[in-house]
Amino acid sequence: MFKIKEIYVRWLGIPVLAILITIFVKHDDHDLTFLQKALISTVFAAYYWNVAFFIFIYFRKKFPEIRQTPKRLMITILSLSTFLIFGGVPVRLILGLATISDFANFDTYFRFVGVNFAAAFLVGSVYEAVYFFENWQSTIRINEALKTQQIRMQFEVLQNQMSPHFLFNSLNTLTALIAENHEVAIEFTQKLSDVYRYILQNKDKELVPLDEELEFVKDYMFLLQMRYPDNLHANISVASQYRRLYIAPLTIQMLVENAIKHNVISRAHPLNIDIYVENGQSVVVKNNLMLKNSVKKSTKTGLVNIRKRYEYLGxxxxxVITTTRNFMVAIPLIKLMKEEDFSDAKAHESINY
Known part of the structure; x- marks a missing residue:
């Protein structure tokens, strides 16, 4: 898209504004020629326009967020008004259009204030309109990028979770359980159904309660532990008050899946996964590090997807922390509304399985 640079607009607009001021604004000194008046008007137009421009830009950088717009506009207007009233007198003094004694004259500061404010309003309106339009375009681009990322993420999650490999392993486990333990086989079937139901119900959502995500992870871990009964250990230790906060769906499951995919799981080297909340701000998924030699170098697609989703969510x-012994990922917890005081809530809820 063709975009005109601001600096071109400014330096083309200054002479145009100067000519308009020369034609329509009455000058104090009637002995000046039109060219002299035009040059003086150009100096003032350039001076006021450039300083006003830097005032706009300074407060945009200082208050960049949309929610800060009222505050930014108020401070910008106050600063600009102060400059328009008092900023012109020193220039008039330099150009010989005023004397030192004029600084004490109240009328000196308000002689051309009407013209200054009219010009500032015109220029400022253009800047704010362009700034609003650019933010609007940026928001559209971000939303479109999010939609693309969500579609890709949803496809990858479904592809990973509903792949023939995953289903094949689950059905093999179920076949063995039917022959060995009918009751456990029934429970396994129910958990498998719950896992698929959760994925289908939440794949389009941006956020889910942490409590629901943890219940889903419990079911998912149950299925995995049927394959690794003595070699996979997991502990979910999350206080009840944090379970009312929100998290992007399937993020914990994705981290658990990555831990199993990339690490050795054996009787000699069991895999331990801990899920807990740290500082009331993040839910941490931690596993001991025993990387497989045969696994290809990770593309970290899962982590990239999670990062992008959370960047969009504010x-x-x-x-991500990697030590010689452990791999940890801290996922921010999100508070959607004002939570009540949970001081009388349960002190702690810990689940081991």
């Missing part, structure tokens, strides 16, 4: 960042 520029929240996930933390």
């Amino acid at each position: 520029k929240r960042e996930i933390d």
